[in-house]
Amino acid sequence: ASSVSGLARPTVDALRAKILHHLEYTLAKDAGHSSRYDWRMATSFAIRDEMLKPWFAATRQTYDTGAKRVYYLSMEFLIGRLLEDAMINLGLHETIAAALAAEGQTLSDIIEDEPDAALGNGGLGRLAACFLESMATVGVPAHGYGIRYEHGLFRQRFEGGQQVETPEDWLSQPHPWEFARPEAAYIVGFKGHSELRRGKSVWVPGETVKASAYDTPVVGWQGKWASTLRLWAGLPTTQFDLERFNNGDYTAAAAPEALARTLSRVLYPDDTTPAGKELRLKQEYFMTSAALQDILRRYQSQFSTLADLPKHVAIQLNDTHPAIAGPELMRLLMDQHDMGWDEAQTVARATLGYTNHTLLPEALERWSTYLMGSVLPRHMEIIQRIDEDHAKAHKRPPSVGIVQHNEVKMGDLAFIMSHKVNGVSALHSELVKETVFHDLHKLHPDRITNETNGVTPRRWMRLSNPALSTLLDETIGEGWTRDLDHLKTLEPFAQDAAFREKFAAAKRANKVALAGWVQDTMGIDINPDAMFDIQIKRLHEYKRQLLNCFETIALWHNMRQTPDAGWTPRVKFFGGKSAPGYFVAKEIIHLINDVARTINADPVTGHLLKVVYPPNYNVSMAQRLIPAADLSEQISTAGKEASGTGNMKLTLNGALTIGTLDGANVEIRDLVGADNFFLFGLTADGVEKRRKNINHAREAIEDSQNLRDVLQMIVEGRFSPEEPDRYHGLVDRAWHHDHYLVAADFDSYWEAQRAADALYRTPQDWNRKAILNVARSGFFSSDRTIRGYMADIWDVPSALKD
Numbered sequence: 001a002s003s004v005s006g007l008a009r010p011t012v013d014a015l016r017a018k019i020l021h022h023l024e025y026t027l028a029k030d031a032g033h034s035s036r037y038d039w040r041m042a043t044s045f046a047i048r049d050e051m052l053k054p055w056f057a058a059t060r061q062t063y064d065t066g067a068k069r070v071y072y073l074s075m076e077f078l079i080g081r082l083l084e085d086a087m088i089n090l091g092l093h094e095t096i097a098a099a100l101a102a103e104g105q106t107l108s109d110i111i112e113d114e115p116d117a118a119l120g121n122g123g124l125g126r127l128a129a130c131f132l133e134s135m136a137t138v139g140v141p142a143h144g145y146g147i148r149y150e151h152g153l154f155r156q157r158f159e160g161g162q163q164v165e166t167p168e169d170w171l172s173q174p175h176p177w178e179f180a181r182p183e184a185a186y187i188v189g190f191k192g193h194s195e196l197r198r199g200k201s202v203w204v205p206g207e208t209v210k211a212s213a214y215d216t217p218v219v220g221w222q223g224k225w226a227s228t229l230r231l232w233a234g235l236p237t238t239q240f241d242l243e244r245f246n247n248g249d250y251t252a253a254a255a256p257e258a259l260a261r262t263l264s265r266v267l268y269p270d271d272t273t274p275a276g277k278e279l280r281l282k283q284e285y286f287m288t289s290a291a292l293q294d295i296l297r298r299y300q301s302q303f304s305t306l307a308d309l310p311k312h313v314a315i316q317l318n319d320t321h322p323a324i325a326g327p328e329l330m331r332l333l334m335d336q337h338d339m340g341w342d343e344a345q346t347v348a349r350a351t352l353g354y355t356n357h358t359l360l361p362e363a364l365e366r367w368s369t370y371l372m373g374s375v376l377p378r379h380m381e382i383i384q385r386i387d388e389d390h391a392k393a394h395k396r397p398p399s400v401g402i403v404q405h406n407e408v409k410m411g412d413l414a415f416i417m418s419h420k421v422n423g424v425s426a427l428h429s430e431l432v433k434e435t436v437f438h439d440l441h442k443l444h445p446d447r448i449t450n451e452t453n454g455v456t457p458r459r460w461m462r463l464s465n466p467a468l469s470t471l472l473d474e475t476i477g478e479g480w481t482r483d484l485d486h487l488k489t490l491e492p493f494a495q496d497a498a499f500r501e502k503f504a505a506a507k508r509a510n511k512v513a514l515a516g517w518v519q520d521t522m523g524i525d526i527n528p529d530a531m532f533d534i535q536i537k538r539l540h541e542y543k544r545q546l547l548n549c550f551e552t553i554a555l556w557h558n559m560r561q562t563p564d565a566g567w568t569p570r571v572k573f574f575g576g577k578s579a580p581g582y583f584v585a586k587e588i589i590h591l592i593n594d595v596a597r598t599i600n601a602d603p604v605t606g607h608l609l610k611v612v613y614p615p616n617y618n619v620s621m622a623q624r625l626i627p628a629a630d631l632s633e634q635i636s637t638a639g640k641e642a643s644g645t646g647n648m649k650l651t652l653n654g655a656l657t658i659g660t661l662d663g664a665n666v667e668i669r670d671l672v673g674a675d676n677f678f679l680f681g682l683t684a685d686g687v688e689k690r691r692k693n694i695n696h697a698r699e700a701i702e703d704s705q706n707l708r709d710v711l712q713m714i715v716e717g718r719f720s721p722e723e724p725d726r727y728h729g730l731v732d733r734a735w736h737h738d739h740y741l742v743a744a745d746f747d748s749y750w751e752a753q754r755a756a757d758a759l760y761r762t763p764q765d766w767n768r769k770a771i772l773n774v775a776r777s778g779f780f781s782s783d784r785t786i787r788g789y790m791a792d793i794w795d796v797p798s799a800l801k802d
């Protein structure tokens with residue numbers, strides 16, 4: 001077996017020649033008449049060539065050794081830009097910069113020219129992207145499977161402060177990182193019926209589409225290994241159509257073509273509630289069936305007995321979106337490979353693992369048995385039998401059925417068809433046992449495990465924060481990039497005044513850079529010495545951007561009354577998109593923008609407070625904001641945020657957290673120390689108890705002068721003079737339908753914010769705590785998360801010899 005080791009790196013001249021070669025022979029352009037786009041494409045192709053060696057070597061070694069493979073099935077991969085990430089992992093950043101400079105090109109301009117691959121909504125999709133990179137770093141033979149959406153997450157604009165969505169169009173330019181694999185294509189069926197032939201069930205689909213593969217390599221740190229992201233595009237099944245067409249059935253012949261194109265057209269932009277749409281179910285099945293067919297084809301090219309599948313294959317389901325994998329894998333094993341029911345179920349269960357990412361009841365996927373039965377009739381039969389078998393085997397109460405009230409509960413299906421089910425933070429995994437899967441956990445007490453999320457330090461530190469990275473390299477060596485536990489050795493430097501100065505200088509440089517960008521793109525003047533307070537995440541009631549907005553108003557109100565009271569200057573940053581149909585979230589966006597407009601125009605507080613909400617928050621914007629953060633807002637209602645991953649990115653970049661005991665905040669606080677974290681708010685238990693008092697909001701508002709003033713200012717139209725009653729509905733909900741306990745946590749949040757203000761006025765203390773946050777959060781590397789999945793769920797070793 002060829003061993004994959006460190007790369008021989010090309011020289012500046014060699015890379016310069018490569019870029020010019022691609023400019024000329026791949027793009028057919030003359031260097032003298034090339035646009036920025038041309039240079040970017042040529043540079044990307046030159047870098048891509050360097051990825052092929054580790055990619056081939058990993059592929060070959062995996063075949064040669066018969067190593068166990070991991071397949072990560074996800075409806076979302078929120079990759080962002082790839083050029084700089086690939087350059088950094090291949091150690092070519094400086095070489096490429098020099099090669100381009102020799103051609104009069106500026107690397108940063110070329111990097112910025114790349115559109116984000118935004119094939120995801122938020123945390124779940126970004127986690128999948130971090131996992132692909134970590135699997136490539138740790139040395140896991142891994143494929144990610146997903147959909148090659150023509151349109152990723154919509155672009156967000158603000159018009160009069162309101163969110164307006166426009167289609168995202170990343171494939172309008174060729175995507176230089178992908179390889180079309182037209183030879184890897186599978187037929188996926190829908191509808192029709194299931195019939196018995198010689199005692200066996202056979203599905204006769206009424207519609208078929210072709211899934212055609214596109215591969216993107218993802219290289220790990222120092223190019224020792226690579227993962228493959230295989231995305232499926234929908235194509236019509238031409239042959240099949242031609243037959244019908246020739247028989248004169250033109251309408252039926254045209255329908256599959258329309259359907260096929262629709263399947264990979266657009267990402268569902270809703271991370272709130274399952275859309276309940278037929279197209280979404282079809283997309284889920286399309287991706288899952290193509291992936292499973294591909295996995296079995298690859299397996300059978302290497303091994304003979306399908307009974308051994310779990311020895312060589314681990315399949316991880318990213319939430320329930322691909323949960324049809326259980327019945328589909330059983331169907332393929334039984335109907336196409338003649339396996340019996342019991343063995344098929346045993347094999348499928350031993351192969352599959354399921355990760356849960358939410359407890360919110362409204363966010364749990366359920367499909368009506370009518371829809372499931374019409375789109376996937378054979379699967380509906382299999383699901384019903386799985387359910388009956390499970391009921392018999394465990395003599396369970398009827399309340400735990402997969403099929404209930406004419407709905408298929410996809411979480412229950414995923415649970416029953418997986419050998420391991422995991423939550424994504426310690427608290428969340430415990431709540432999974434106590435709430436959604438309480439009954440199933442009682443029946444299967446060893447099934448639920450925890451794998452606390454993580455983030456890749458390559459993109460989220462080395463790439464996005466070169467100032468801090470260089471300082472870390474100089475202080476503790478470069479080893480942290482591969483083994484983030486090395487950050488522990490930074491701890492003594494928290495006491496070192498000279499180091500604190502350098503740490504503060506790196507942060508300040510990042511803030512100056514962000515302030516320049518805010519000035520250039522939004523025309524807002526902000527002070528880099530003010531505290532940069534950042535809340536970046538999808539807009540959601542449970543994430544409580546409204547709590548932050550109320551506190552902003554209260555702070556402004558207090559500052560106006562006593563401008564000379566020694567306030568700590570602040571800049572409040574918000575970033576995030578709302579699901580297009582989520583009215584309440586959109587109203588909160590509107591309010592934040594109205595508040596920003598009002599506050600930013602106030603000459604009395606101009607030097608003390610600014611509010612900045614840049615539109616179209618995405619991965620690239622996160623890379624710009626996170627390194628400049630002083631304060632990280634992680635303020636969800638306790639028990640609602642499964643984990644969070646932005647919280648980890650911000651901590652690793654030296655921000656202090658103001659947060660509740662929710663998701664991974666709990667673990668962050670345990671690790672960095674209670675003294676180095678601004679805690680506030682009710683606990684998950686406290687939230688449940690407090691909700692029992694139906695007057696919780698009114699009582700909290702009546703007890704809080706500050707909050708009363710805030711609500712009063714909003715109803716009076718202080719932020720919307722052109723339409724004074726604009727927020728009457730919102731204020732009414734704050735009084736009477738405060739499901740996420742904004743009012744109950746307000747005063748506690750206000751106090752924690754004032755503690756943050758006070759600490760910020762003593763920079764050496766603030767910086768010492770910020771350094772301790774960095775030094776103590778090496779646990780949050782996604783490399784550690786991946787090693788957890790490898791040991792607890794996948795049973796795979798690393799393919800890399802150190």
Ligand code: 26Q
Pocket residue numbers: 121122123124125127268270271272273274275276280321357358363365424453641642643644645663
């Ligand atoms: C489901 C059905 C139909 C349409 C859309 C959906 C859908 C799509 C996306 C449902 C949920 C999502 C995304 C969920 C998500 O991003 N969850 C986040 O996952 C992170 C990674 O584990 C956690 O850190 C966050 O706490 C969690 O909110």
